[in-house]
Amino acid sequence: MAVTIKDIARLSGVSIATVSKIINGKDSDIGKPTIERVKRIIEEQNYTPNIVARSMVTKKTKTIGLVIPDVRNPFFTDLVRGAEDVANERGYSLLFCNTDDDLKKEIKYINNLIEKQVDGIALAGAAVRDQSLEENIDIKVPIVSLDRNVYFKGVEGKIEVDNFTGAYDAVTHLIKSGHKRIMFLSGQLNIKLSKDRLEGYKRALADNNIEYYENLVVVGKYTSEFGYESMKNTTPDKAVTAIFCGNDLIAIGAMNALKEKNIRIPEDISIVGFDDIYISSLVTPALTTVRQPSYEIGYQAVEMLIDIMESKKEASQKREIKAELKVRESTCKRRSE
Amino acid sequence: MAVTIKDIARLSGVSIATVSKIINGKDSDIGKPTIERVKRIIEEQNYTPNIVARSMVTKKTKTIGLVIPDVRNPFFTDLVRGAEDVANERGYSLLFCNTDDDLKKEIKYINNLIEKQVDGIALAGAAVRDQSLEENIDIKVPIVSLDRNVYFKGVEGKIEVDNFTGAYDAVTHLIKSGHKRIMFLSGQLNIKLSKDRLEGYKRALADNNIEYYENLVVVGKYTSEFGYESMKNTTPDKAVTAIFCGNDLIAIGAMNALKEKNIRIPEDISIVGFDDIYISSLVTPALTTVRQPSYEIGYQAVEMLIDIMESKKEASQKREIKAELKVRESTCKRRSE
DNA sequence: TTGTATGCGTTATCAT
DNA sequence: ATGATAACGCATACAA
Numbered sequence: 163m164a165v166t167i168k169d170i171a172r173l174s175g176v177s178i179a180t181v182s183k184i185i186n187g188k189d190s191d192i193g194k195p196t197i198e199r200v201k202r203i204i205e206e207q208n209y210t211p212n213i214v215a216r217s218m219v220t221k222k223t224k225t226i227g228l229v230i231p232d233v234r235n236p237f238f239t240d241l242v243r244g245a246e247d248v249a250n251e252r253g254y255s256l257l258f259c260n261t262d263d264d265l266k267k268e269i270k271y272i273n274n275l276i277e278k279q280v281d282g283i284a285l286a287g288a289a290v291r292d293q294s295l296e297e298n299i300d301i302k303v304p305i306v307s308l309d310r311n312v313y314f315k316g317v318e319g320k321i322e323v324d325n326f327t328g329a330y331d332a333v334t335h336l337i338k339s340g341h342k343r344i345m346f347l348s349g350q351l352n353i354k355l356s357k358d359r360l361e362g363y364k365r366a367l368a369d370n371n372i373e374y375y376e377n378l379v380v381v382g383k384y385t386s387e388f389g390y391e392s393m394k395n396t397t398p399d400k401a402v403t404a405i406f407c408g409n410d411l412i413a414i415g416a417m418n419a420l421k422e423k424n425i426r427i428p429e430d431i432s433i434v435g436f437d438d439i440y441i442s443s444l445v446t447p448a449l450t451t452v453r454q455p456s457y458e459i460g461y462q463a464v465e466m467l468i469d470i471m472e473s474k475k476e477a478s479q480k481r482e483i484k485a486e487l488k489v490r491e492s493t494c495k496r497r498s499e
Numbered sequence: 500m501a502v503t504i505k506d507i508a509r510l511s512g513v514s515i516a517t518v519s520k521i522i523n524g525k526d527s528d529i530g531k532p533t534i535e536r537v538k539r540i541i542e543e544q545n546y547t548p549n550i551v552a553r554s555m556v557t558k559k560t561k562t563i564g565l566v567i568p569d570v571r572n573p574f575f576t577d578l579v580r581g582a583e584d585v586a587n588e589r590g591y592s593l594l595f596c597n598t599d600d601d602l603k604k605e606i607k608y609i610n611n612l613i614e615k616q617v618d619g620i621a622l623a624g625a626a627v628r629d630q631s632l633e634e635n636i637d638i639k640v641p642i643v644s645l646d647r648n649v650y651f652k653g654v655e656g657k658i659e660v661d662n663f664t665g666a667y668d669a670v671t672h673l674i675k676s677g678h679k680r681i682m683f684l685s686g687q688l689n690i691k692l693s694k695d696r697l698e699g700y701k702r703a704l705a706d707n708n709i710e711y712y713e714n715l716v717v718v719g720k721y722t723s724e725f726g727y728e729s730m731k732n733t734t735p736d737k738a739v740t741a742i743f744c745g746n747d748l749i750a751i752g753a754m755n756a757l758k759e760k761n762i763r764i765p766e767d768i769s770i771v772g773f774d775d776i777y778i779s780s781l782v783t784p785a786l787t788t789v790r791q792p793s794y795e796i797g798y799q800a801v802e803m804l805i806d807i808m809e810s811k812k813e814a815s816q817k818r819e820i821k822a823e824l825k826v827r828e829s830t831c832k833r834r835s836e
Numbered sequence: 837t838t839g840t841a842t843g844c845g846t847t848a849t850c851a852t
Numbered sequence: 853a854t855g856a857t858a859a860c861g862c863a864t865a866c867a868a
Contacts, residue, residue, distance in 0.1 A: 178863095446782075556846055
């Protein structure tokens with residue numbers, strides 16, 4: 163049987179009220195000797211308060227639900243760490259959920275989190291959503307959505323990445339380097355971030371008076387397999403001298419396929435990715451990419467969430483995060499012919 | 500105010516005892532119509548039971564603490580996912596803690612987990628430990644330690660990887676390919692797994708009558724930087740034709756340094772890593788490595804933990820997991836001269 | 837300066 | 853077939 167506040171009270175010869183006050187630092191009007199005695203006994207008994215019981219009365223669990231598609235997606239692993247770091251700094255714990263981009267699983271997890279009385283939820287929603295379904299789900303705790311749009315009632319904060327500008331900058335970089343015929347290996351277009359990146363791509367072309375060709379855009383999954391296959395199976399148009407990829411995994415897959423075909427990077431084809439995951443600086447040539455500060459995204463999301471939770475004042479916030487081009491070795495000026 | 504069991508009882512015109520029974524499926528002797536009515540009202544009111552309150556009486560939180568050094572370490576990101584998957588399958592939630600390999604932080608987290616009344620803890624301990632300190636800490640919930648040794652009282656299960664054999668197999672592979680002078684870029688030797696890998700390396704040499712040279716072993720951190728620097732700054736002995744690396748990150752760093760020096764892999768030098776992290780099959784040449792099934796390790800650890808928690812019978816288990824050599828492109832037969 | 841009493845939302849025992 | 857009630861461990865308003 164674990165030792166409880168009652169035991170401490172009995173052993174110290176005081177009431178549990180007194181012990182409770184001492185534990186919670188509300189001991190301003192309790193005698194010094196009593197405080198010391200009680201603290202000694204707490205120490206001796208190796209007593210730790212039962213936070214579950216405390217939560218019953220305070221209505222706060224000091225716990226946050228973190229819901230993401232998959233930690234193994236390198237973008238999310240850093241994000242998760244950022245989230246954990248703030249949570250810890252602020253005295254919160256993180257309940258950890260992977261949805262595999264499955265809205266059903268996501269909703270199931272969220273319900274479980276609510277049953278467990280989390281104080282708030284940080285949610286990177288599944289890709290494919292169902293607005294009319296979600297709008298009928300009223301989540302009773304504050305939610306901050308990150309990176310992906312969600313439609314649940316009760317969403318009070320948003321952290322978004324400026325994908326449009328990120329893509330725009332990447333493609334502009336290629337154009338400034340002399341590339342004109344630029345492929346785009348895009349991820350699934352049913353998520354907003356993909357659409358934004360595509361728009362950035364288009365706009366950069368337009369702003370430089372380069373015509374947009376639909377058949378230069380190939381859509382697939384955000385995996386290295388997609389990148390590999392799409393370069394392996396179809397030889398790109400001879401005039402293509404650069405490829406902009408929806409994310410780094412696609413880019414790396416594409417690079418590997420091109421290497422196998424003895425197409426040199428960047429001399430023959432320049433490649434740009436998106437995300438700047440850990441591996442991108444380690445491949446050869448090191449990948450030019452658009453850096454998403456995923457650690458900071460996680461950090462800021464949970465920070466915003468806690469701020470909202472702790473002072474219901476400034477709810478309904480939105481913060482946009484810049485994505486920054488990192489030029490490395492997979493891009494170069496196009497050789498004039 | 501959230502709707503409680505009391506509200507459901509009132510609205511259904513029954514007692515809370517009845518509602519409770521229905522919620523928990525203990526409704527064998529409750530009337531069909533009552534059950535249906537209550538269930539309807541629960542639905543209507545969108546009621547979810549308060550698990551915190553339930554935990555007060557059941558003494559179970561259905562929550563497990565997962566303590567690891569850092570999710571960003573690719574070995575742990577897969578492990579975490581395996582852990583989460585079983586937890587979810589078995590109806591548990593995961594409280595997620597990163598210790599940064601800091602024993603103090605680890606102990607702080609564990610105390611917090613205990614205060615939060617977790618039913619058990621899965622612990623990948625910090626590298627540097629303090630046996631005499633730990634042995635005085637009696638953790639009141641079941642612990643399963645994974646991958647790394649810990650000395651807390653209350654550790655009831657262990658999942659370990661056979662690092663010795665993994666290293667032995669890797670080095671034997673190199674020897675069978677004709678390599679004799681094999682460097683070892685080891686991680687910090689104050690953790691058991693590093694020692695085991697070193698022993699595997701030594702034994703493989705010995706079993707093949709190859710002398711062990713201490714200066715062929717370089718010790719550093721388990722990072723790509725260490726691999727890179729140690730190959731960048733010192734040119735390996737001409738006779739060295741193969742390098743065994745303590746993990747894949749070291750191997751990839753080393754590969755990059757060698758490439759910069761125009762040393763060909765595997766033609767000039769063969770390289771073997773350890774772990775088989777995601778990136779290893781994506782670099783060029785694809786890395787030959789010893790695969791640690793990190794997802795399975797996480798999965799099995801938490802599975803064992805739950806088994807121990809749910810039936811205190813077969814405590815004190817130990818399970819050893821094999822590490823398997825994956826031959827890819829970074830190793831080849833040594834050219835005879 | 838300290839203690840008494842109530843309640844948080846639920847489960848479980850024992851009645852009815 | 854259903855209900856009354858104690859108990860879980862703690863915080864807090866109020867009393868003393």
